Amino acid sequence: MQRHQSGQTMVMIIIFLGIFLIFGSSLIAYTDSARRAVQTRYSHERALQIAEAGISQAIWCLNNSSECDPGYAGETKSVGDGSFTTTLSTVGTDYIVTSTGTVGPYTKTLRATISQTVTSSEASFFYGVQVGAGGLVMQNNSFVDGNIYSNGSIDAGNGAYVTGDVYVAGGTALTADQQQLTQSTEFNFGDISSREDIAQSFKPSVTEVINYASFYLKKVGSPANILVYVTEDNGGEPSTTPLATGTLNASSVTSSFGWVDVSFNSNPELTANQTYWLVLDVNKDQSSKYYIIGKNTAAGYGNGVGLYDNDWNSGGWSSASGDFTFQTWMGGIVTYINGLTVGVTGHNCTDAHYATHHGDAHAHQVLNSTVECDAFYATDPGDISGSTVGRNKIPDSEDPAPEAMPISDGQITDWQAAASKGDSIAGDYNLTLRQSDSLGPARITGNMTVSNGSSLTLTGTIWVEGDILFENNATISLDPGYGSTSGIIVTDGQIIVRNNVIFNGSGADGSYILALTTNNSVSDSSPAIDINNNAETVIFYASNGMIKVANNAVLKEATGYKLELSNGASVSYESGLANANFANGPGGIWATEESTWQEL
Amino acid sequence: MSIQEVLVSVTVIVIIIAIVGATYITYTNVIRIQLAYNDLTINLNTAQDHLVESIRNANQIVPSYTINGTEYTTDFDTIVIRIPSIDGSNTIINNVYDYQVFFRDPGDATLLRTDLVAGAGSTRTSGVSTIATDLSGLVFNYNSTTPTDVTKVEMIIDTQRTVSAQTLERVGQTTINLRNH
Numbered sequence: 001m002q003r004h005q006s007g008q009t010m011v012m013i014i015i016f017l018g019i020f021l022i023f024g025s026s027l028i029a030y031t032d033s034a035r036r037a038v039q040t041r042y043s044h045e046r047a048l049q050i051a052e053a054g055i056s057q058a059i060w061c062l063n064n065s066s067e068c069d070p071g072y073a074g075e076t077k078s079v080g081d082g083s084f085t086t087t088l089s090t091v092g093t094d095y096i097v098t099s100t101g102t103v104g105p106y107t108k109t110l111r112a113t114i115s116q117t118v119t120s121s122e123a124s125f126f127y128g129v130q131v132g133a134g135g136l137v138m139q140n141n142s143f144v145d146g147n148i149y150s151n152g153s154i155d156a157g158n159g160a161y162v163t164g165d166v167y168v169a170g171g172t173a174l175t176a177d178q179q180q181l182t183q184s185t186e187f188n189f190g191d192i193s194s195r196e197d198i199a200q201s202f203k204p205s206v207t208e209v210i211n212y213a214s215f216y217l218k219k220v221g222s223p224a225n226i227l228v229y230v231t232e233d234n235g236g237e238p239s240t241t242p243l244a245t246g247t248l249n250a251s252s253v254t255s256s257f258g259w260v261d262v263s264f265n266s267n268p269e270l271t272a273n274q275t276y277w278l279v280l281d282v283n284k285d286q287s288s289k290y291y292i293i294g295k296n297t298a299a300g301y302g303n304g305v306g307l308y309d310n311d312w313n314s315g316g317w318s319s320a321s322g323d324f325t326f327q328t329w330m331g332g333i334v335t336y337i338n339g340l341t342v343g344v345t346g347h348n349c350t351d352a353h354y355a356t357h358h359g360d361a362h363a364h365q366v367l368n369s370t371v372e373c374d375a376f377y378a379t380d381p382g383d384i385s386g387s388t389v390g391r392n393k394i395p396d397s398e399d400p401a402p403e404a405m406p407i408s409d410g411q412i413t414d415w416q417a418a419a420s421k422g423d424s425i426a427g428d429y430n431l432t433l434r435q436s437d438s439l440g441p442a443r444i445t446g447n448m449t450v451s452n453g454s455s456l457t458l459t460g461t462i463w464v465e466g467d468i469l470f471e472n473n474a475t476i477s478l479d480p481g482y483g484s485t486s487g488i489i490v491t492d493g494q495i496i497v498r499n500n501v502i503f504n505g506s507g508a509d510g511s512y513i514l515a516l517t518t519n520n521s522v523s524d525s526s527p528a529i530d531i532n533n534n535a536e537t538v539i540f541y542a543s544n545g546m547i548k549v550a551n552n553a554v555l556k557e558a559t560g561y562k563l564e565l566s567n568g569a570s571v572s573y574e575s576g577l578a579n580a581n582f583a584n585g586p587g588g589i590w591a592t593e594e595s596t597w598q599e600l
Numbered sequence: 601m602s603i604q605e606v607l608v609s610v611t612v613i614v615i616i617i618a619i620v621g622a623t624y625i626t627y628t629n630v631i632r633i634q635l636a637y638n639d640l641t642i643n644l645n646t647a648q649d650h651l652v653e654s655i656r657n658a659n660q661i662v663p664s665y666t667i668n669g670t671e672y673t674t675d676f677d678t679i680v681i682r683i684p685s686i687d688g689s690n691t692i693i694n695n696v697y698d699y700q701v702f703f704r705d706p707g708d709a710t711l712l713r714t715d716l717v718a719g720a721g722s723t724r725t726s727g728v729s730t731i732a733t734d735l736s737g738l739v740f741n742y743n744s745t746t747p748t749d750v751t752k753v754e755m756i757i758d759t760q761r762t763v764s765a766q767t768l769e770r771v772g773q774t775t776i777n778l779r780n781h
Contacts, residue, residue: 012616019620023627030634034641041645183746185663257749288695297664595659595684597779598692 040106046082047101047108048599054084054099055112055592062095062114062590088114094593098600113596127557128164128573132405133172134522134546134562138340142549142565146573151402152562153335156369160565161341164573168363170267170399171333172211178202179327180301183216183257183294187320189308190223190282191290197312198293199238199279200324201304209267209331210244211402213278215260216325218410219253221289226250228262229279229312230270237307237317238277243268248280256417257294258410259327263401267331275304278326279312294325331399336365343372349391359390362400405543406559412518412543415488419443419463421591428466431456431474438479440487447493450474458487458513467493468515470501476538478513482506486539488514494521495529495540503538512556513538520544522562531555629764636763640734640770644759647712647732648772651679651755654700654714658683659780661747665699667717668726672701674747677738679703684780685722698724702731710735712757736760736769751781 057077061068074086074097082103088095093115100109128146129136135152138144138160147164148154154168180200189198204210210230229242244264252260270276282291295306299322306320343349343359349372359372366377368386376397377383384393422441429444431437434453441460448464450456455475468491470476478487483506495517505511515538519528528545533553540547542560549555552568565571601609658681664673665680674680678701685696696719705711712732718724737758742750756773 016616016620019623023623027630030631034638186748257746592779595694595780596692598657598684598686598690599653600690 043103043106044108046080046103047106048110049101050079050082050084050103051099051101051108051110053079054086054101055097055110055114057084058086058088058095058097058099059114059590059592095590109600111596111598111600113593114590115593128571129557129563130403130406130559131563132543132561133174133402134560135335136562137564139565139569140567142567142569144565144571144573146571149400149403150335154337154340154363156338156340157567158339159341160339161344163344163359165358165360166337166340166342166362167400167403168335168337169402170209170211170331170364171335172402173330173333176214176327177204177206177208177330178301178303180296180304180323180325181216181327182296182298182300183325184297185295185322186292187295187306187308187322187324188290188292189280190226190285191220191287193285194310194318195308196283196285197279197281197309198320198324199277199307199309199312199317200326201233201238201275201277201307202301202326202328203273203275203303204270204328204330205272206330206332207269207272209269209399210264211267211329211331212246212261212263212404213329214327215248215262215280215293216257217253217260217291217293218255218257219250219289219291220255221286223250223282223286223289223291224284226291227281227283228264229277229281230264230268231277231279233275233277237315238279238312240313240315242279243270243276252404252408252411253291254408254410254414256410256413257292258408258413260408260410261404263404265401266398267401270330278328281312295320295322296325297322299323329402331402334364335399336367337361337363337369338365338367339369341370341372343390349373362397364399407516407541407543409543412490412516415461415490415516416443416463419461419490422460429464448491450476458482458489461488461490464489464491464493467491468495468517470495470497472498473500473502474498475502475504476513477504478506478511480506480508482508482511484508484510486510486512486514488516491517492519493517494519494526497529497531497533499533501533514541515539516541516543517545518543520561522546524548524564527564529560633763633766633768636761636768637770640759640761640768643732643734644757644770644772647735647757647759648755648774650714650731651702651757652774652776654683654702655679655681655753655755655776656779658700658778659697661742661750661753661778662699663747665701667699667701667715668728670715672703672715674740676740677704679740679753680747683724685719686724687721688723693719693721696720696722698722704735704738705730712738732757732759734759734761737771751778752776753778 061072074088076085084101086099095114098111127149128144129148131150133152136150136154138156140157141159144162148166151169189195226248228246230244231239244266246262246264248262301323306324307317309317342361360374361371362376364378365383366375366387370388372390374392375389376394380395419441420443425444428446429448431450431454433451436455438457438459440458440462444464447466449469452471453473457477459479503513517528521528527548528542529547532550539557546562547560548564549569551566555571660682662680672680680701682697685693698718700716702714705713712735715728718726739756741754743752744750754775758771760769
C-alpha cells in the first residue's frame, strides 16, 4: 500500500499541469490565429499598394519615355518585401495596364486604362488689350496697335494712342445683385429631349441695366455653345421674346464645376422686384455631350424658381424642383475714356482696309480725347466734353456690354490639374546661371526662378504655387512638339519679367506661351505681373490682378483685371491670337482614364 | 489510512477543486470576452473591407439617389456612391453605373446595411443586405462639401458589445481614395 500511495502527488501534479497546459495552449493558439489574421490582412493591403505602385510606374514610364526602355511594355520590380509585375497591352491609342502585386503568398491584381490626354483648350484674344473692371492706365506716349476692350475706365497721358477701336463697357457693380450659390445636387440638361433648355427666374433688387450673368456648371463630352436669354415673365414662365441674348462658350466650361460669365449683346434695364428669367438654350439633345448645372433642392433662393423644357419657345415648362446656381450682375456705374487719341490721323473712316484698325470710341463718356472716326457716348454735351471727333458724334448710345474674360476659372483649374499629373517639385525651382533644363508637366510648390542667361524649355504645363522670376537674358521656349498649339505657365503668385527675357513659341505659326497668374494684387509697386522689357510671343494674363508694363516694353497681348502701360510701352496685337489653342504638352499626358480602375 | 489522513486528503482535494474551479471560471470568462472581441473585430473588418472596396472602386459620391424605392442622401452617417458596372467577364461597362448606399438601419441602429441597384448588364446583385452587427457609431468625413467633388473619404466605424457586464469596443478608422473619380 505504501508503495502505491507514494505516487499520488505526482499524478495530481500531472493532472494539474495537463489542465493548465490545455488552457495555456488554447490561449496561445487563439492569440496566434489572431496574429495570423492581422498579418494576412496587412499582406493583402501591401500587395494592393504594391500593385498600385506598378500602375504608377507604368504611367511614369509613358510620360518619361527617355527614362524607361523604348516601347515600354511592363516590367517586374521588387518593392520592399514584395514585388509587382506589370503588362501593357494596346487598345486603339490607349494602354491597358495589368499590375499584380505580390507579398509572400498573397497577390492582388489591378487593371486600368491609361490614355493620353492632349487637353487643348481654346481661348480667343480678340483684342490687343482686354481689361477687366480695374481699367486701363496709359502713360505718356504709350500705345496699342490694335483694339482695346475694357470693362473699366481708361486714363491716358500725353501722346498715348490706340490705332483701332476702343470700347469701354458700362461699369458693373462689384457684388452680384441676385445669386443662388448653394449646390446640393446637380441637374443635367441637353442630354435628353425633354430637358434641352433650362430657365431660372429672379427679381432684381434695383432698377438698373443687367451687365452679365454667371452660371456654375460643367460639361460632359463636347456639347455645343449655349444661347442665354434674358426675358420677362409670362405667367410664371419665360416670355419667348428675349430682352437680351448672349453666348455661353462651351470652351469656357470644363469637366469640373466652375463659374462661367456670360455677357449680352445689349444691356436692357430691368425693373426692381419684377420677375425676369435667365434662359439657357442648348437647342439639341445628345446623350454623350451635355451640361450639368448646380442645383439647390431646398429651393433656398426665395426670388425665383428653376424650370426645364424641350424648347423654350414652345412653352410647357416643368419644375426642376429647386433653384439653379446663378448670379446676376447689374450695371449703372459711369465709365469713361479720358485723354486718349483713338485711331491714326489720316485714316479714311469708310475704307474697308480699316475694318479692324478703325478709330471709333465707345464709352459712356469720351472726355478730352481725339477720336479719328466716330464717337458713341451717352449725353450731349457733358459726356463728350473736351473731345475732338473726326467724323460723327453719336450721343444717346447704349454703353457697350461688359466683355467676359477669355479664360474661365474652370480652364485654369484644368490646367493646374494637368500640371499636377506630372513632376511634383516640393519647394523652389531654381535654374541657375546659364544652365538649361526641360520641364513640364510639373507642379512647383514654391517659387520658380530662371536666372540670368539660363534657358528653360517647356515640355508641358507648369503650375507654380509661389512667384515666378525671369531674370535678365533668360530664354523660355516651348518644345517643338507643341506644333501650332500654345503652352501654359500658371502661377498663384507674382510674375516678374526682367530685361531682355526672350519668350519663344514652338517655332510654328500661332504658337505662344501663356503666362497666367491668379494673383489679385493691383498694387502699383507690387503688381500681379511686372514686365520690365520686351516680351513678344507671350501672352500675359492676370485674371484678378494688375499687369504693369515698364517704359518702352513691347508686348503682343495683355489681358488683366487692370493694366498700366508706362511711358512709351506698347502692345502690338497679332491676329493669330484670336484663335489661340492651348495644349498641356507636346504629346499630351498619360494618365489613368476615369472609371477604368478595377480590382481583379 | 487514519482519520487524520482522510481529513487532510479531503481538505487538499477541496482546495484543489476550488483552485481548478476558479481557474476554469476565470478562463471561460476570458474566453467569452475574447470571443466577443473576436466577433467585434470580424464585424469591424467585414464592414471596413466591404466599404473600402466599394468606395475605392466608386467614381463619384452621389448627393442623393433613389435606390429600390427609397431615397438616400449622402451625409455624415450615410454614403451614396456610384460605381462603374462590371459585366460577366469582369470588365467595366462604359457609362453604366451601379448605385450603392451604406447606412445604419433606421429600425435597429446596431446594423450596418447596404442597398444596391445594379446598372443594365451589371453582375452585381441588387437589394438590401446586412454587412455588420454590433454597430454603435458610423461617421463619414469628406474632403469636399460638394459630394460630386469628393475624392477622399475618411470612415470611422465603432462596434460595441456587452459581455459579463463589461462593455467591449473595437473602433476602426481608415481613409479611402476614390480611384475612379
